[in-house]
Amino acid sequence: MAQVPSGWKLVCLKRIAAIQGGLTLGKQYEGPLIERPYLRVGNVQDGYLDLNDVSVIELPASVTSGVELRAGDVLMTEGGDLDKLGRGHVWNGEIPGCLHQNHIFAVRCFPHKLKPMFLAYLTASGYGRDYFEATGKKTTNLASTNATKVGEFPIPLPCLAEQEAICSYLKKNLGEVKRIVTGIETQIATLTAYRKSLIHECFTGQRRITDADLNRVQAHG
CATH class of the missing domain: 4.10.270 (Myosin, subunit A)
Incomplete structure (x- = not known):
């Protein structure tokens, strides 16, 4: 149990934010399609976004609403090197209408509870790194987390x-x-x-x- 200052609470992330899953690639769609940009794990680096190479996909307009990024979303990666699991960075609407792949979670903080930048800093802290490294699923070369573990991330909340x-x-x-x-x-x-x-x-x-x-x-x- 984390020791938090007096007056703070320890709250699971899922209680103070919505966690949006991303776009699953490889699906075949029928009917009219539109082209939209989307973020891959490689676009979300440790402490910054690399938007020099952003992929695009064609899909129905009806699919985009559930995987579209909004300004203020905290992007958290699902897989990669163990020390980078769950790394967070705030999306500020850099690319209009941008979507995100399913290996990136878009965490939408409840504005009356949690500041996106506070969450991003917390994921980068030793506290955040320890949580995701301890709860991540490890393989020979890579590691991964999931929406459940992200949602259970205990937030020391002032x-x-x-x-x-x-x-x-x-x-x-x-x-x-x-x-x-x-x-x-x-x-x-x-x-x-x-x-x-x-x-x-x-x-x-x-x-x-x-x-x-x-x-x-x-x-x-």
Whole structure:
């Protein structure tokens, strides 16, 4: 049982959100068809959406209503690597009329109970990762969860105002962490490129090893 602060509740997700299943591929449809974009698991990455390659499908207009995304839906993946099960990201209507495949759950938070961004942050936390890794069904190379396990995810639930405050705090501070990480990654890339260049110059004779270089090596040896 999770320890939650005084005044918070521990509530199963299914009690404060609707969990929408997605589109099953491979079905044959008859009658007039329309073309719609849809998201695959590969489009929902860890902490962001990759919308560079979005698939399309033809299907009857009557089928789309039950698998269409709405702004504010939290996208949660059903399968993949164990550490990525149930990862959540908020859909902000980036592609109008977009649907989702059945390997992605669209979690529609009840607005008077749960903030979508609060849920997304919770799925990315150690608490969320521990739940999905513990409850996921594991195979040799992959793992999976299901709508039941997603619905049973126990949410430590503060009031809406506190959820909003937590999200604002995380957005500000995670933005600073991302800035630092980007700076470090840039430095690493620069040093890696310099290392490769230095090795190339030495082996092609563009840079000669001097007595001073040898003396420094010996001095530090």
